[in-house]
Amino acid sequence: MDPIALTRRLVAIDTVNPPGRERECVRVLGRLLEDAGFAVTEHPYGEGRSSLVARLGDGDGPPLCLTGHLDVVPLGARPWTHDPFAGETADGRLYGRGSSDMKSGVAALVVAATRLAPRLRATAGLVLVLTADEEIGSRGAARLATIPGALGTAGAIVVAEPTGNEPLVGHKGALWLHARTTGVSAHGSMPERGVNAVVRAARAVLQMETFEFAVAPHPVLGRPTLNVGTFAGGLNFNSVPDAATVGVDIRTIPGQKNQAVLEQLGHHLGREVALETFVDVEGVWTDPDHPWMAEVFEVAAATTGWRREVRAAPYVTDASALTPAYGNVPTVILGPGELALAHQTDEWCRLDRIEQAVELYVEIGRRWCGL
Numbered sequence: 001m002d003p004i005a006l007t008r009r010l011v012a013i014d015t016v017n018p019p020g021r022e023r024e025c026v027r028v029l030g031r032l033l034e035d036a037g038f039a040v041t042e043h044p045y046g047e048g049r050s051s052l053v054a055r056l057g058d059g060d061g062p063p064l065c066l067t068g069h070l071d072v073v074p075l076g077a078r079p080w081t082h083d084p085f086a087g088e089t090a091d092g093r094l095y096g097r098g099s100s101d102m103k104s105g106v107a108a109l110v111v112a113a114t115r116l117a118p119r120l121r122a123t124a125g126l127v128l129v130l131t132a133d134e135e136i137g138s139r140g141a142a143r144l145a146t147i148p149g150a151l152g153t154a155g156a157i158v159v160a161e162p163t164g165n166e167p168l169v170g171h172k173g174a175l176w177l178h179a180r181t182t183g184v185s186a187h188g189s190m191p192e193r194g195v196n197a198v199v200r201a202a203r204a205v206l207q208m209e210t211f212e213f214a215v216a217p218h219p220v221l222g223r224p225t226l227n228v229g230t231f232a233g234g235l236n237f238n239s240v241p242d243a244a245t246v247g248v249d250i251r252t253i254p255g256q257k258n259q260a261v262l263e264q265l266g267h268h269l270g271r272e273v274a275l276e277t278f279v280d281v282e283g284v285w286t287d288p289d290h291p292w293m294a295e296v297f298e299v300a301a302a303t304t305g306w307r308r309e310v311r312a313a314p315y316v317t318d319a320s321a322l323t324p325a326y327g328n329v330p331t332v333i334l335g336p337g338e339l340a341l342a343h344q345t346d347e348w349c350r351l352d353r354i355e356q357a358v359e360l361y362v363e364i365g366r367r368w369c370g371l
């Protein structure tokens with residue numbers, strides 16, 4: 001099976017989220033994995049959508065989890081010079097929405113799994129987790145984690161998000177909130193009769209500026225951050241507004257609990273402000289000296305010439321849901337896509353990196369299963 005042809009096939013299936021419609025991808029990949037001997041379970045996830053879990057190996061010990069998401073982000077406002085769903089190749093690149101983030105990664109995982117399959121029977125084996133609805137706060141993976149027995153067990157996780165085939169050992173968490181204030185509306189000529197929700201919201205924004213996370217910075221990821229991204233309130237010019245909403249994007253560091261940050265911020269802002277969580281995913285971090293991570297580093301160095309440098313991903317991944325669900329097992333983010341091209345117009349992936357990713361996953365899987 002050719003991973004480039006498979007990437008092109010996946011890119012041709014429109015899984016722009018919303019609405020997602022990942023089911024067709026699940027069907028294509030499920031068939032390939034089933035033919036290779038995997039036990040495949042499809043987990044429905046709304047209209048035209050599903051996630052897939054595939055398992056092969058019944059020997060001792062937990063399997064290695066290989067994971068990727070099937071949805072992609074919208075095309076954006078700028079016109080594409082390459083058809084986003086044709087999977088065109090030119091100059092050693094494969095173009096299309098999801099080529100980097102992350103249908104190339106998913107294709108490479110599935111091809112690696114089918115190559116290892118004939119030898120997996122009596123080993124710890126592999127579990128593939130291919131998810132719907134990642135791009136809006138890992139909701140598909142979070143749903144899988146709530147279905148009893150759906151994920152099974154795993155001893156380590158490879159997340160095939162775009163890293164240019166460099167192993168990354170973690171990422172920040174994300175906590176996106178709507179901070180809402182209410183007031184009492186009145187005629188604009190008599191503001192003293194109302195309570196102005198926009199003024200309350202403005203006060204809240206200024207208080208957010210002085211919010212302290214009270215946590216030591218992470219050695220690689222640095223400090224948590226808070227950004228006010230949106231501000232909305234008021235219906236017309238000559239009324240006292242009775243509602244306002246502020247959009248807040250908080251990035252937490254591994255070890256911080258989002259729930260604790262939420263409570264801390266709520267306390268800081270006081271009773272005038274109601275906080276509503278909209279995306280809630282925790283940070284992920286694996287000690288780079290963990291023996292399995294050291295082994296992944298070794299494989300990367302031997303396969304791609306990578307030179308050891310402990311780095312983290314600038315984005316969040318399904319590991320936020322899967323790593324805790326599997327008992328905080330070591331997790332590497334490692335995939336063929338180009339980190340800088342995720343979500344871009346004319347997104348592309350290098351063809352040689354897709355082949356190389358298959359090699360990486362086969363070798364990591366081979367070592368895990370003692371082959």
Ligand SMILES: [Zn+2]
Nearest residue numbers: 069101102161
């Ligand atoms: Zn992604």
